[in-house]
Amino acid sequence: MLDLDYIREAFPALEPAWGHLDNAGGTAAPRAVIDRIGAAMERATIARGGRHPRSQETAELDRLGHAAVAEWIGADPREVILGGSSTVNLDLLARSLRPTWAAGDEVIVTNLDHEANIGPWRRLAATGITIREWSLCPDTATLELEDLRRLLNKRTRLVAFTHCANVVGAIHDVRAATQMIHDAGALACVDGVAFGPHRQVDVDAWDVDFYAVSLYKIFGPHVGALFGKREHLLAGAPPTHDFLAADDVPYRYEPGGASPELLAGLPGILDYFDALDHHTFAVRGDADEAPKDRLFRAIAEHEASLAEILLSALRAAPGARIIGPETSDPALRVALVAFQIAGVPSHAIVAALAEAGLAVRSGHFYAPRALAALELDPACEGLVRASLAHYNTPDEMRRMVQALEPFLDPAR
């Protein structure tokens, strides 16, 4: 369904000899993004706020960058914070919300999230906030709603949880969790960093209060985007310049501003996907489905078929343990496959794959609490993770399975 030759042609970083299967560590960018960034730098990016045209051009890049992300995630541009990374954005958010709470108020964090959505909230314990943990279920490697229900109470102010963990790939029902959190009178802060590259983000439909994505994992430059409902952004107290007007949001949450030349690239993500949609569907004209829906459906199907090549090899190997769902069903998981092979250090596997021209990552992926809770084989020293994008090919997956064979079947 997807024309992979057409797609790969758009990404200068993708080379046939190099299988980029570490997309959760950062995706390649299409020319539509790269050219916009280059063009912005040729014009000089001078701080916004000046009356001269070049400064006003920067203000326009800033406006267009916010508008592009807003369109991508289903938000209002005034509710989109752009910063250096999701780690930076979530840390600033926690410090900004703290003044709106009292000592003894409670925040719930998980042990499944990337540390970026745990540490900033846990650090509030030093200021009198009580931290409770929504622990993952070791059998499924997911967060169960019934466990959350038991933790919520009238002192709960916020629940920080993941849409899809970067070491598991299982998709959580964000709408249902958010509903439960709102019923308890609390706010939902969702880490969508590992979900965003694979599916359509719709913060409005899910009714989340905060939602983080990292655009360098969604085919863009190194920028983190944090959605926040306007009423919460207005109520918060970000630790930035005192002289800024209280309603100057999201700017008050963007200390120093995000790099304008990088924001210049953000509309290029939309341009690329518009062109891909047109290329994929123009002839067939699936008019009954919205362009974004049909494209994301095609992407999800393609990625699931890639994941299935790896998952089926792992399922067949007695020594392999897949973390999270063993199925490639796109309703249950994204195409991010973490695993262990009994007794084999994960870094040894990754080194062998690198020799074969395949980029895959090993370790704890900044989610050490999840790894501890998953009761893993210590001899493996962490996980191996292959994370796929829509530009990956069946051939790359077959090469990966082939390179894994000596580990999966040591008798060979």
Ligand SMILES: Cc1ncc(COP(=O)(O)O)c(C=O)c1O
């Ligand atoms: C699930 C998840 N959350 C948060 C982060 C942190 O994002 P950033 O690198 O933009 O700080 C990552 C980064 O890998 C991640 O995978």
